[in-house]
Amino acid sequence: MSDLAVIQAKGLDLTFQTNDGAVQALKGVDLDINRGDFVSFIGPSGCGKTTFLRCVAALETPTGGSLTVNGMSPEEARQARAYGYVFQAAGLYPWRTIAGNIRLPLEIMGFSKAEQNERVEKVLELVDLAGFGGKFPWQLSGGMQQRASIARALSFDADILLMDEPFGALDEIVRDHLNEELLKLWERTGKTIGFVTHSIPEAVYLSTRIVVMSPRPGRITDVIESPLPKERPLDIRDTPEFLEVAHRVREGLRAGHAYD
């Protein structure tokens, strides 16, 4: 089991010092994420789901417990460029073309010119944006921008993909479409994905495992193994199995909220 785990958290604590006193963002979080897993984090705001992802990415430093990524500390993993991170906003640079934006991390990581071009072509294809490389971000729709940002995270071929509410700002129709695309992409690339969301259907539809979290202090209240098959057409969301899982997630969220 543990040789499969690419992300391992044990008793992870994180306390922020704010003007209103200490806030416990994470308390005693234990979680193993295995190679090839698609793990969703769901919970109300303040439950620490984004904070956990940021700890994995070494954007926050835990105040207690242990956390390893690919067997290294998060900071070492960051230096080794072990993961691609997709933020809620596409965050593409308006002064660079789509291809230029995807090339950006490759330039930073020192890939050769030829390899840069090859990889850009490949990931543009992967997210269905072939032919749009010469456009500027502001000439594309929000959904296309977010696809470009996923392509950027994939371009340097890290085996972990961390996604922080990547589709949160998009409308439902675009979101459904991108969810479907993301599943296909995951199947094709076999990456390990950590995915933060606040949408129950999204979490259930995408994940092999759903981590339900609750706030004050931020902690895990339930981890649900999805019984759904790997092949998931959009209308799987109307099957009893799907609704069953969604129900369990909702129950978990409610339980975490009970004393509010």
Next chain:
Amino acid sequence: MPLVIAAFVLWAAAWWLNIRIANGPAAGSQAAKLGVPAIFGLTLLAMWELIVRGLDLPMVILPAPSMIAERFAASLPILWQDFVQTVVKGALSGYVIGCLAAFGTAILVDRWDFLRRGLMPVGSFVAALPIVGTAPILVMWYGFDWQSKAAVVVVMVFFPVLVNITAGLQETTQMQRDQMKTWAASYWQGFWKLRLPAAMPFVFNGLKISSTLALIGAIVAEFFGSPIVGMGFRISISVGQLALDMVWAEIVVAAIAGSAFYGIVAFIERKVTFWHPSQRG
């Protein structure tokens, strides 16, 4: 007197025409956008001519535009010399040195937060001061020739450019900086690829403000002492001789130089910050 009346008739006619164009169907067209201000400007010029002639105003009070144009055409070599002395040697060299110095300082300020928090309030404060007052001191130190003018310009443009570049370098969002971090980018990679391009709209704002300041500095510094060439020198000497046509000719040169200078900077801005919402149009 008839000429004066003609001036006002012309005014009324031109104004009526502009109202018709501005409220007509073609108001949004490029031609109207250029035509209306052109009509307005030409009308003012014509009125100026008519009133000066009509009232027989002496040249020592207000020369007519035709006289200014005549003087301008007749004095091209002198005007060119003055232009080279004041604009090219004084303003331009000072502008380049001042902007480069500000850029270098901005990078230092950017690397050390302590320096930024200390220098920025001081810099904004100094940027609001009448720095042109340093002209007599700098003329004393660097002599009457263009070097002292360039020095005044350096001091004048330094702080506005510094404040704008530094503000621009702060422009990135936390998310963009986090993103750089996830790629384990070095300081300089983040600087060249993210923060400097993001700062460009601010940088150009500073460069545009400074282009005007540079000319003002170079001209006013000449009021405190100059060789016998230069726009500020010519203005002050011609004012003394009551040769107002020459003064106006120099002012025309200053206006052309000023708008050309600004126009060139704005043109480069369009090329560099084509992506910014304000430039996409």
Next chain:
Amino acid sequence: MRSLLPVLTVVAAILAFWYVACIPMNIHFAAMQAERAGVPVTPEGMAPRREMGAIPLAARNPHIWAETWVQDKPRLPAPHQVAIELWQTTVEKKVTSKRSLVFHGWVTLSATLVGFGIGAVAGVLLAVGIVHSRAMDMSVMPWAIASQTIPILAIAPMIIVVLNSVGVQGLVPKAIISAYLSFFPVVVGMVKGLRSPTPMDLDLMRTWNASRDQTFRKLRLPASVPYLFASLKIGIAASLVGAIVGELPTGAARGLGARLLSGSYYGQTVQIWSALFATAILAAVLVAAIAAMERATLKRMGVGR
């Protein structure tokens, strides 16, 4: 308050640099005086020293460094000399004295304020006209914007001399320069402000069937306040520069500009520097006064803190 310590550090560094800079700037004269007074200086004699750079000379004669901070007409006066001069010419002189900086400051300030008042009021009125008349907007606005890019300050000496020749002197010509320098920034800023309400805001007014006048008073005018104050700050600084430059061409005897000019005629560097600091302080006070008005206005409108 977080920035207090860094600001103080930077100011202290500037002062320290200033004192250090005085040494090479004034060392040649200090060496000459020291030699006259019988203090040994290396190298001896004027001629070899004249050949020498200021920094090597300073490095070889550390014992006369102190002399560089107390000269009568130094190339660069030390900070304390400027401070003392400022103190003596403001607090210790009667305000009616020709040597009082308060007196000269007031001459410049009064022209600045009169000009600024005229320029700002005229600027706001023109901006209102521009926002309400398309013809005016299209005719005038491009020129108002273009005027920001040209050094209109160059007209100042001519205005002074022309008005002088028809017998108008003193405050009025300077005020005219101050007025036109503050006029254009105020026009441009105010137009921007009056146009700042979004299409949604304006549509909302339309759904209430608000009259043009109501839209102006209840939406456009309040929305323009921050823009107005921003341009007033630029305007008043420009007005002050205008008044000072207006004092140069006729060799006026009164005003801060006149102090700068006479100081540079007679090599009275301490006087120049103290006049320079007086203008800086005046500019800072004026801008701060506008900022205080801004805060008070925004507070009354309920948007400031």
